[in-house]
Amino acid sequence: MATIDYIIIIVYLAVLIAVGLTRRSGRTESATGFILGGRTLTLPAFVATLVSTWYGGILGVGEYSFRFGISNWLVFGLPYYMAALLFALFLAKKARRAKVLTIPDQLEATYGRPTAIAGSAILFLTTIPSAYVLMLAVLAKHLFGWPLWLGALLGVLFSLFYVHLGGFRSVVRTDLLQFGLMFVGFGVLLIMLFNRYGGYEFIASAVPDTHLTWHGGNSGWYIATWYFIALATLTEPAFYQRCYAARTESTARNGIFISILCWMAFDFMTTSCGLYARALLPDLAEPISSYPALAEMILPAGLLGLFALSLLATIMSTVDSYSFLAASTFGRDIIWRLGRIPDREITLYTRIGLFISAAIALILALYFESVIDIWHDFGSVATPALLVPLFFAFNGRRRMPPATALACILSSGGISLLWLLSEHWTVSGGYCLGIGPIFPGLAVSVLFQVFGSRPQKEIVY
Numbered sequence: 001m002a003t004i005d006y007i008i009i010i011v012y013l014a015v016l017i018a019v020g021l022t023r024r025s026g027r028t029e030s031a032t033g034f035i036l037g038g039r040t041l042t043l044p045a046f047v048a049t050l051v052s053t054w055y056g057g058i059l060g061v062g063e064y065s066f067r068f069g070i071s072n073w074l075v076f077g078l079p080y081y082m083a084a085l086l087f088a089l090f091l092a093k094k095a096r097r098a099k100v101l102t103i104p105d106q107l108e109a110t111y112g113r114p115t116a117i118a119g120s121a122i123l124f125l126t127t128i129p130s131a132y133v134l135m136l137a138v139l140a141k142h143l144f145g146w147p148l149w150l151g152a153l154l155g156v157l158f159s160l161f162y163v164h165l166g167g168f169r170s171v172v173r174t175d176l177l178q179f180g181l182m183f184v185g186f187g188v189l190l191i192m193l194f195n196r197y198g199g200y201e202f203i204a205s206a207v208p209d210t211h212l213t214w215h216g217g218n219s220g221w222y223i224a225t226w227y228f229i230a231l232a233t234l235t236e237p238a239f240y241q242r243c244y245a246a247r248t249e250s251t252a253r254n255g256i257f258i259s260i261l262c263w264m265a266f267d268f269m270t271t272s273c274g275l276y277a278r279a280l281l282p283d284l285a286e287p288i289s290s291y292p293a294l295a296e297m298i299l300p301a302g303l304l305g306l307f308a309l310s311l312l313a314t315i316m317s318t319v320d321s322y323s324f325l326a327a328s329t330f331g332r333d334i335i336w337r338l339g340r341i342p343d344r345e346i347t348l349y350t351r352i353g354l355f356i357s358a359a360i361a362l363i364l365a366l367y368f369e370s371v372i373d374i375w376h377d378f379g380s381v382a383t384p385a386l387l388v389p390l391f392f393a394f395n396g397r398r399r400m401p402p403a404t405a406l407a408c409i410l411s412s413g414g415i416s417l418l419w420l421l422s423e424h425w426t427v428s429g430g431y432c433l434g435i436g437p438i439f440p441g442l443a444v445s446v447l448f449q450v451f452g453s454r455p456q457k458e459i460v461y
Contacts, residue, residue, distance in 0.1 A: 001143060001296075001301075001304055001305065001308070002301035002302075002304070002305075004301050004302050004305060005301055005302065005304050005305030005308065006305070007305070008302070008305035008306060008308075008309060009305055009308060009309060009312070012181075012309050012312070012313075013158065015177070016174055016177065016316075017161070019173050019174055019176075019177055030343065030344075030347075032101065033167070034167040034168065034346070034347045034350060035101055035102070035167065035168055035241075035328045035332060035346075035350070036101060036168055036241065036244050036245040037167070037168040037169045037172060037245050039244070039245055039246070039247065040245075040247055041172065041242060041245040041246045041247055041251065042247055042251065043251050043254065043255055043258075044176075045172050045175075045176060046242055046246055046251055046252070046255035047179075047255050047258050047259050047262065048172075048175050048176045048179035048180075049171065049172045049175035049176070049179075049242060049317075049321070050238065050239070050242050050255060050256070050259045051179055051259045051262045051263060051266075052175045052178045052179045052182060052313070052314065052317035052318070053175060053238050053317055053318050053321040053322075054080075054236075054238060054239075054259075054263070054318075055182070055263065055266060055314055055318070056129075056131075056132045056135070056314060056315050056317060056318020056319065056321075056322070057076075057131060057132065057135065057318070057375065058135065058182075058270065058291070058311060058314040058315060059135040059138055059139065059288050059289070059291065059311070059315070060076075060131065060135065060288070060375065061076055061267075061270050061271075061274070062270065062273070062274050062277065062287070062288065062289075062290040062291040063287045063288040063290065064076060064274070065270065065271050065273070065274020065275060065277070065278075065290070066274050066277050066278050066284070066287040066290040067216070067278075067287050068210075068211065068216030068217060068218060069207060069208075069210065069211025069212055069213070069216050069274075069275060069278070070211065070212060070213075070214070070216070070271060070275070071211075071213070071214060071215055071216030071217075071218065071223070072216075072267075072270075072271045072274060073267055073271055074214055074215075074223060075223060075226045076226070076267070077263070077264070077267040077271075079226055079227040079229075079230035080230045080233060080263070081260050081263065081264065082227075082230070083230045083231055083232075083233035083234060084233055084239075084256055084259065084260050084263075085256075085257075085260060086233075086234060087233055087234055087236075087239055087256060088253050088256035088257055088260075089253075090391075090394070090395055091234065091239075091243075091391075091394055091395075092239075092243050092249070092252040092253040092256055093249040093250075093252060093253050094394045094395075095239075095240055095243040095244060095252065095394070096243050096244065096246050096248070096249045096251075096252045097249060098244075098394075100244065101244060101332060102237075102240070102241070102244075102328065102329065102332055102333050103119065103123060103235070103237055103240050103333075103386075103390065104116040104117070104119050104120040104123065104329070104333040104337070105333075106390070106393050106394070107119045107389065107390065107393060107405075108337075109393075110389075110393040110399060110405075111389065111393070111399075111400065111401075111402045111405035111406065112402035112405075112406075113337060114402070114406050115389070115402060115405045115406045115409060116333070116337060117333075117334065117337055117338065118406055118409050118410060119385075119386060119389075119390075119409060120329055120333035120334045120337065121334065122381075122382050122385050122386060122409070122413060123237055123325075123329050123333070123382075123386070124326055124329045124330055124333075124334065124357075125378070125382070126232075126237075126378050126379075126382040127237055127322050127325040127326040127329060127357075128322070128326050128357050128360050128361045128364065129318060129319045129322035129323055129326070129357075129361050130360070130361045130363075130364030130365045130368065130374055131365070131368075131374040131375060132315055132318045132319045132322065133152050133155065133156055133319060133361045133362060133364075133365040134148075134152070134365035134366075134368060134374070135288075135315050136151060136152060136155030136156070136312075136315050136316070136319060137149070137151035137152035137155065137365060137366075138151070138286075138288055138289060139151070139289075139292060139308075139311055139312065139315065140152075140154070140155060142289045142292045142293070143292060143308055148365075148366060149362075149366060152362050152365050152366065153362060155315075155316070155319065156319065156323075156358045156361060156362060157358075158316075159316050159319040159320040159323065160320070160323055160354050160355070160358055163320045163323060163324050163327075163354065167324070167347070167350075168241075168245065168324065170320075171320055171321050171324055174316075174317065174320065175317050175321070177313070178313035178314065178316065178317040179313075179317070181309050181310050181313035181314075182266070182310050182313050182314040182317075183265075183266065183269075183310075184306065184310065185306055185307040185308075185309060185310020185311070185313075186266070186269040186270060186273060186307075186310055187269065188299075188303055188306060188307065189273055189294070189295055189298065189299065189307055190269050190272055190273055192298055192299065192303075193272075193273065193276045193294075193298060196298070197276070197279075197280075202279065203275045203276065203279055206278075206279035206280075206282075207275055207278045207279050208278075211275065211278060221434075221436065222436075225376075225380075225436040225438060225439075228383065228436075228438050228439070228442060229375070229376065229379040229380065229383060229438060231383055231387055232379050232382060232383040232387070234387055234390070234391055235382070235383065235386040235387055235390050237325045237329070238321060238322070238325060239256070241325060241328075242255070270291075273291060273294060274290060274291075276294060277290035277291065277293065277294040278290070280294065280297065281293055281294060281297070291311060292308070292311065295307040295308070323354055323357055323358060323361070324354070326353065326354075326357035326361075327350045327351070327352075327353035327354040327356075327357055328350050328353070329353070330349065330350070330352070330353030330356060330357065331346050331347070331348075331349035331350030331351075331352065331353045332346050332349075332350065335349045335353075336349070377420060379438070380416055380420055380436065380437040380438040380441075381413055381416045381417050381420060381437065381441070382413070383438060383441075383442070384412040384413060384415075384416045384438055384440075384441025384442045384444070384445050385409045385410075385412050385413030385416070385441065385445070386409065386413075387442070387445065388408065388412075388442075388445040388446060388448070388449045389405050389408055389409060389445075389449075392449060392453070397455055397456055398449075398453040398454065398455055398456065399453055399454070399456045400448060400449060400452050400453045400454075401452070401454060404448060404452040404453075405448075407448070407452075408444075408445055408448035408449070408452070411444055411448070412441040412442070412444040412445040412448070413441060415440050415441050415444055416437045416438060416440065416441030417437070419431060419432055419435070419436075419437035419440050419441070420437040422437075
């Protein structure tokens with residue numbers, strides 16, 4: 001990278017700090033103000049913060065596109081559009097109408113405090129942004145030559161600085177900036193690639209044949225697993241938080257509809273760039289770095305810095321959002337429920353949770369070698385545990401009694417975790433019976449709902 005590229009990045013970081021610190025939150029600000037920004041989220045802000053937050057796995061998308069081609073759209077695109085659509089149709093308005101602050105609030109209202117605490121623990125682990133911290137580290141290594149641990153540490157500290165002071169409002173303001181940058185950067189790269197090399201004909205002649213098939217060389221079971229993992233969208237804290245924070249119910253539902261269209265457009269750009277990377281850099285040693293490597297090969301000084309901003313913005317928007325979600329889960333949903341601290345202290349404990357979640361994220365990021373592995377493993381355990389109880393907390397007249405719901409969460413999550421660990425015990429090195437860990441957990445959870453639920457008076461949201 002040239003000097004102008006580094007200047008562009010430095011200016012961006014300075015602007016990010018200035019935008020994030022426009023309004024600081026006091027130590028005793030209400031939980032509603034610090035965690036949800038006072039429930040004043042407008043439609044443009046809703047779309048910008050949801051789109052940028054939910055697409056933080058940009059280097060993981062590059063890794064998958066490089067390795068498996070257009071199958072990326074069937075794994076990380078279509079199933080998530082479908083799940084987001086289900087959320088918009090069945091949960092968005094009800095979530096906004098519920099007048100709660102977090103997912104565990106809804107679990108407690110429906111199933112009692114023990115179930116809410118169990119759900120809080122699972123949500124805390126799943127919102128720790130370890131996958132995105134790993135991507136920050138890889139990007140810093142590629143751009144600046146830093147070791148992974150240094151890139152991860154500095155990236156986390158920078159992202160948490162303004163969130164620590166401004167809370168959810170800082171997250172939203174910075175996401176508005178990052179939303180624009182992510183589209184501009186990939187748009188510039190894709191246009192230059194198309195102008196220089198052409199379109200489909202060039203790609204088809206230079207990538208393996210399997211890269212242009214729906215499966216990408218993977219088994220149907222592997223593809224199907226991701227469709228079930230995508231159901232984690234129905235328990236996704238980022239969705240619920242933004243619906244809780246929306247100004248109106250229609251803002252929540254329509255915002256998700258518009259976001260799906262934005263994700264479709266961005267997926268087209270990222271998958272196409274991944275195919276160009278495989279065509280032009282077939283011997284690339286680290287597929288996770290395919291996007292920055294492709295940009296260094298194609299873009300001139302100045303535009304390279306702009307594309308680096310696109311990657312940074314996409315990842316950092318998710319690091320700060322999920323760090324804040326993990327922190328609010330720690331302060332509001334775990335400490336507050338266990339110790340019943342005064343509401344005025346929730347903001348303080350949420351800030352403490354920021355540093356705890358950051359430390360855990362750093363450890364996990366340096367332990368795992370693949371972003372996709374992090375998504376797969378955590379999603380395979382958390383989705384079975386929370387999907388069914390949370391969905392029926394908002395929908396239907398049959399709900400599990402409190403003790404049954406707690407047993408459902410612990411049993412389905414525990415079985416999926418044991419199934420996940422079976423990969424290390426079996427002689428073949430695969431999962432027990434060759435079945436992915438998400439399936440037995442989901443089966444147990446569904447059985448609890450079918451045989452353990454009872455007719456309840458419907459709650460009108």
